[in-house]
Amino acid sequence: MSKILVVDDEYRIRQIIRKYAEFEGYEVEEAVDGMQAIEICRKKEFDLIIMDVMMPELDGFSACREIRKFRDTPIIMLSARGEEYDKIHGFELGSDDYVVKPFSPKELMMRVGAVIKRTAKSEDAAKNDVFTYKGLEVDFAARTVTVDGNRVEMTPKEYELFFYMVRNKGLALTRESLISEVWGYDFFGDERTLDTHIKLLRKSLGEYSKCIVTLRGVGYRFETV
């Protein structure tokens, strides 16, 4: 049974969605704002998040962005008709779909079904090992990285290092863990070797180099803004 998190400040909306979703057999949890949504997501994993754009405390976009830092849970955004449609795209942060309020619960449920079906299938396959963030695409199976449609060539060490970081996106990775993971626990080489490879990665990634954040005194983190 799939678990859904509904995030909206309006009680009525949450109730409507809950009613329909439970009728469809989903397990539903609620959050009243983005802040709470993030907290809940840290503790628990959902199959889908339905999130309003306009909310007190923390809006849907920011919450989406934050959650995407550590979870790949599909997200359906809800937005009022007035809120520019273009805006949604402008801020498109990997939400899987969006629905304009006022929405027909039936239509929403159809989308929910579609998204869940899609992601459930892909998890089964597990073969389709791909990470995407804006124009950055990392295909673990093909061992390729593309930036805005252009293939980026990388050396073996770059791949290993980068893939490891992307697989652990949003996590602080210590220099030690990076080195022992990519070079092997028995690497006793120069301390600066890691830095050099980080440099090469950044060079390869172009505009996405800022996704590799230096954690002074600790190591690095790959994050999706």
Next chain:
Amino acid sequence: MSKILVVDDEYRIRQIIRKYAEFEGYEVEEAVDGMQAIEICRKKEFDLIIMDVMMPELDGFSACREIRKFRDTPIIMLSARGEEYDKIHGFELGSDDYVVKPFSPKELMMRVGAVIKRTAKSEDAAKNDVFTYKGLEVDFAARTVTVDGNRVEMTPKEYELFFYMVRNKGLALTRESLISEVWGYDFFGDERTLDTHIKLLRKSLGEYSKCIVTLRGVGYRFETV
């Protein structure tokens, strides 16, 4: 029942196409931009893709190019009137048809029907699955390879190696997997044997030798630019 993927950033357009397509008995899925289209295509196979040219995140051409790397799904491109240049460009990238916006849904559906019928037929004819990329033709059933119309003779090992690579086009294949697949898991011979056969393959393939990409420290990958 044929499955169609509709890729357009405008909800209205998607709705219209969905409505008509479902009326015709097709199963429809949607994507809002090129990036999403690629992701969905990785997970699922469609009989046809209808894709807008102008989209945020990743335009239709780039998406088309990307999808063609791992799928041969026919594609119909949509573009606003006046984007004449695109027409040429689109066909070059292997889109199967082209419709100018604003289009008559009826006309679009006729084209959809035509393309699907065409590819369905050719798939029947080529029941004994063949792979083609430009002037390269690999007939798995007939066990033949032709380059620009000229038959290329290959030895058994070459066939096995090449066929395995083509069947897994776009995937990184490790030396180990290649060897155990083609030579058997119990092959204890020289490490360089694989290299030699790759060399022979490349020699046979002429201009298409560049489709066999060396993945340093890993193995090889067969890819269609």
Next chain:
DNA sequence: AACTCAGTTGATGATTTTATGAAACGGAGA
């Protein structure tokens, strides 16, 4: 402002990995 420590960068010779040509091998058929 000077200091210090951590991280960044570019250059380079050493090392690793792959490509290649030639030779050896070995089984099937003449």
Next chain:
DNA sequence: TCTCCGTTTCATAAAATCATCAACTGAGTT
């Protein structure tokens, strides 16, 4: 047995990648 041909091995060449070093930068501290 001999020859042919696909296959494998091997030695060497060529290429790509890496580790290392030294100088540099820049943020945080004193």
